[in-house]
Amino acid sequence: MTDMVNRRNALRVAMTGGAAAVGAVAMAPTAVQAAPGDDGWISVLDHGAAGDGVTDDTARIQAALDAAKASVPQKSVSFPAGRVFRVTGEISLAGYANATIAGNGATLALTGAKPTAAHISTVLRLTDVREITIEDLTIRDTDRTQVYNGLLLAKAHRCVIRGVRVMDVRFTGISVFDNPPAPDGSPAVSDDVLITGCVVEGTRQGISVNGRDIRIIGNHVAMDWWSTDEAKRGPWQSTSDYYDGINVLAGSDRTVVSGNTITDCGQSGVYTQSVRNLVVADNTVTGCVLRGIEIDGQRKHLESADDVVPEKDKLRAYGVTITGNTLLDNLGNINILYALDVTITGNRVHNKRESTCIAINRGTEHAVVVGNHCRQDDPYRAAIWVKPVETLPDGTVVPGTKNVTIAWNNVEAAYDWYAPADTVVMQRTGDAEISTVGTIKATGAIRATGKMLAAGGLGVGNSATASRPGTVIRKVEIFDADGKSLGFIPVYNSIT
Template sequence: MKNQFHSFEGQEGKEGLEVQMDQMDQMDQMDQMDQGDRQSGGTAGIISRRKLLSSIGIAGLGMAAGTLLNSGIGFAKSGGSVTETVYGPSESSEADILGQGLKLKVKSCVDESCVILATIAELRAMATPVSGSVYYVTDIMQEGPFYYDAADSVSLDNTGLVLVSTSGKRFKRIYEGPVNVKWFGAKGDGSTDDTAAIQAAINSQTSGGVVFLPSSTYIVSSTLSIPYNNVKIMGSGSSTVIKSANTSNYEAMIWASELSGIEVADMVVDANQANRLSLTVRTVAIYMVSCTDSIVDNCIVQNTIGGGGIPGVGIGIGGGSVRCKITGCTLKDCGVAGKAADGVFTSGTQNLIMNCIALNCTDTGFVIESSNLSGIIGCTAKKCGAGAAITNALTTDVTGNFIDGLTINDWSASNTGGIQIGTPIARPGALLNTRVSNVTMERIAGSGPSIYARQMGGKIIGLTLENIRINGAGTQGILFTATDILIANCHVYNTTNAGIQSLGVCERVIIEGCYIYGGTFGVALNGDLSDCHLVGNVIIGKTGQTNYGIYCFGTETNINFIMNSIENVIIKKIGYDAGTTPNIFSTTNASISTNGTQTASTLGAVSRKLQVFDKDGSSIGFIPIYNAIT
């Protein structure tokens, strides 16, 4: 129910109401008179002025009064003191409400308009409501003012905003802002099943709105489904916990499909893997499928698990979702051995994963799959199978996905590497125009390459890897099969295999401005590679490690090594198999390395000369340039 109440200004306004608080002290004794009735669960009593103000606030009471007056069901006349204007005269009485047998204590009323205390059960038993009165529900955690809507005969009882009596009368809560799940009967005690109450609160927001979960632990035994656009489910931060019930067997905890403007924010969502050992499905904590302009923000998601051969997921933005964001979330302890789970999984168009942390996710921390123009920005992954992945599982091409800002500490996925670009499973669709930049990768334990790029059954075309710092890898620092690939300004240290290595058919490759220290190879070009240019790289062998600088395997064509600096390499600075003839002009141990020389029986006259200087700038001689060679 969308609140439609307006602000109320009496003769003295809201400030005047606050001043009158001091004049109400004489009426506090009425709280004591009624306390016994309320605590014993007996019939309702008159509510004190101070109690009503503290329960719904001066502004809230004023809004109720103003609208009820304007609609003809007001409970106070203007005139007299502000106190009397809001509450009426101070006398109290016990009355049989219109002969219904319900003994309710009421204020002496003005024009038959009263503030009346009642329980939910008493409202549901009421046959003839008092015209124009406000009913203040006293049930613990469901307190609040209601009014009788005589014009409504169709609204359903939703336990929180609309209460329907046995005679069909509709009582509607007076409220502004979010709806509280505890109004609908949620206990939040960590043991009661609150699924139905939370779902009722969500279902009440037919036109969109905020469903609020105060600080508590709420147990759910089945999926909480969001049925309407523009619904926001919001908690109080880490003190609000939604937890799957022990032994429950269902997939998604919070679910939305084909909706717009959905938000889930400020809470912990716990899939409770340890106490759901009989699961026959995987689990997903928050799952939005084919949604648009939706957000998951500032949530902690934990303890999901894979099942049925499918990875579990902490937060999933699936299907054809468009312009959805996951921001400021922490994904932790997702998956166990043999039942892996991702931290975040997205697919669709223009979706973003921003400023998130994945910790101990046994599959992949952050996944962009079968997407266009989607990205990972400013995230961290620690002790995950892989830190991140950009893949395509479609038969059609996808384009424009990126990683911009990612820190990965420890990974263990030997098949995919620390960052997976493409898929090891045959998929004919291509990955086009993919960019990975501003990445730091630190490996203390684990296996596999740091970055592994290949699309089995398809192609990776247009891949940029830049500003990447890699320290340690199970095998290679960067291993790739791609066309139109640029690897620039990457620093690769302490690999057990090659620092950078191509594999299979690769075309139009540029490796530029990289620094590689250690590894059995600095750069290894392996397979049918063509049009490759290594420009301005620094390769330094690690003392005590058997190594090569640059090596070409197979039958590479049009290979150019230009102004690379290669130092401290034991076996061969630049080597290549017989089927490859690279064009070389680089420096090795401060000497020029080139295979561009020619043999000659006679030389022409010296026409020019190239001067060479030592480290202090003194000339040490000239290299002659001849006008002809025969």
Template structure:
């Protein structure tokens, strides 16, 4: 169905909104179909209302604009299912195109705020909305809107936005939808985030998009104000470049997601030019709820994997964590983090600063739990490095860090091994030492051996007594009883209590029933189940199974 057959002109001046709406209504009333807009500039003085089973379609050169401050397509009061737009260009009045991240923009008179504004019955920000189900937008361009280029709220079924261009608007926004697919789109010069996948959404897929020159965050997967973030999300294979705040922002206790295989180059910006910030500046940012009291979250970001991302030129941190649990940060390449000065351009960031210029930064570590940081690489390749450390903190109980590498940072901190125990099935080789379960077993130093209450003496045997194994020779007391005959204290504490195996080396030791007691990360005791003979020479070997 051609809108020209319903009286549309497309000369940029004639009000075509009535003719286009007539075509939409006629197509829907006939059971559905495609409403075609031939190349031209179609002016609308009123918003178009979506109808069921209609695709509003155009070709290169098919454009719409609004003559007032409003949305070109607005859906709320009339229920629909399966409404789509494809191949159309939507134009707004913004006339400023900043070359670097900036929030404020100028506009030339009234015009469209938003290309497509939908608010269905799942959208709790309003009331009385109709049931809107299944919306598709593909191969469209939205340019120069004064607000969000699209704002899709409370839509049931599937919302799919693919292959579109969003230039010089605010953020493409989604909230309270059952399923959102945002794939293969290109977002440039946003005055806000690149895309906001916000509160109340169910399943979210943000895949294969490009975001460039965004004032705030490239990808927002978070809540807003008093609403927590969404759950069940995938953010994969996106390219993010030159953002004022964070490359990927997952906050307000968003849960159960994967952030994988993204290419993030933050451009070392500390906020947009008109709103500088030292709080943000992360390649990937994970946080709990509420954001107003980071030290006391009531809920945490949970069940999130951050795997295989390449993060460059983040101003504050490659990965930032605060108020999280059950999070894995694994196999990421983080390079050239940090700047010489804070956002004011004059305050020098010192090399000992543990809140700025960090590869992987966990603030308020007591608010986080069960965080694995493994197999990441942090490197500063610049002639003058500004990355202070690879991992901060390195001793928090919440962090299980291992097998990370750090090169070229201002501080030589070593985050290879921190936090609680790992379970490894084989020995691993690091820098000339062999380590098992975060513990040195090759070239280990001697333990301390002390006599127990039922022993007259105890000392390291000729084979030595080390953290991993050794031989102990002791002599029973003159009037012994069954009980502790020796105490072994490790030179270096284990990350968790290891298993110790005893082997008697002579008949006297075999006869008394040796067993291990009082095991801890710091050592163990050896006791006898039966009374040894007075002055009996007892010899046994031990092996620590880390």
């Protein structure tokens, strides 16, 4: 049985640039005082931007942003609706607060981009910002000659990214990213940021975040990998220009990923590292080349055949809830690695490829898989799979799982479950046998391996139907992990 494991190094990218120090001398620029009756806005046209799609407007847009920051109070910046502003390099601003950058449907078109070290430059970068809104702006790389990010916020507090559209940049579309996060895995600096109503298409990574209280809600991420020239050349490769849809990276705490549509990604739809207090809810993830949702508690990986990580290099994901998601036609749909306190409930998973629907993988403890609907079209792999401890030929012990409960799931599969003997399983579908390798199948019977989750008899939330109308069930037989009968328990609340 081949389990689903992570095949690449954790994504930790250096996306923040240096800032020149400014001395505390009288050479600082004089603030621009707002004139009486000023409406608090600066248009990029006021600083000479043409917006004709041909003129290089990079310096003119930078001048407008600098002027807005220098104003007292700081002004907001607007782009005229529908215009295309050609840019050739990075536009950046630091120390901006209580203002809006309003795109009004205008486009920043990266054309003839200046050379940059891979992923270091960003079309629009905001650092040390507070209570800033960026809305209704399109960022597009028209020729993809250089590796740029689209929009990046670093050290951001109480900010909103709304209705931003990023197309075809060769690294990350939208980022809220502090580099590096604290070395012990504690939260990064950015906090209280909302990313909503945005569209990211054709990028290497769609939306990437670390920080506290980051909400990624109601966005659309589409890499369209299957229709790319890269896909036509053959299987996905590690040098791909198309990776994960939504990344929640090391240092994140109290992150919500909800109500997004994610499709055709080069790797995972939602990929997370050693994060804390994560909710992944009500997303639709389809057609991804690797996982639908992957929780990867490892922060450091070793490139080895068995992917074994020394104890000193391990971190974990803590407090993960995956609920109400729809996952269709991904290569492996929900995969959990090195995570603690995980709840997977109420998801709909349809797997058409050679993998499992839900895998509780190595190093995971205290996981509950409850009330999911799993349709498994692969007859050779379990719909729900729990990894046992494994000893390699050289004696290395690969961690399995601990304290896993599987209950009340609706499974449509020829091969329902694979679970080691200490997994708690409450089940009422399948064919009545338990194989010696821990595969659990049951029709008309309720069976448990190792432990029975019981409360005064049969357990909680299970049902048993009588074989003929008008009859009642008086007792239920219980079996151990080897299929041996443990006797009968009475049923006092009969179901006819």
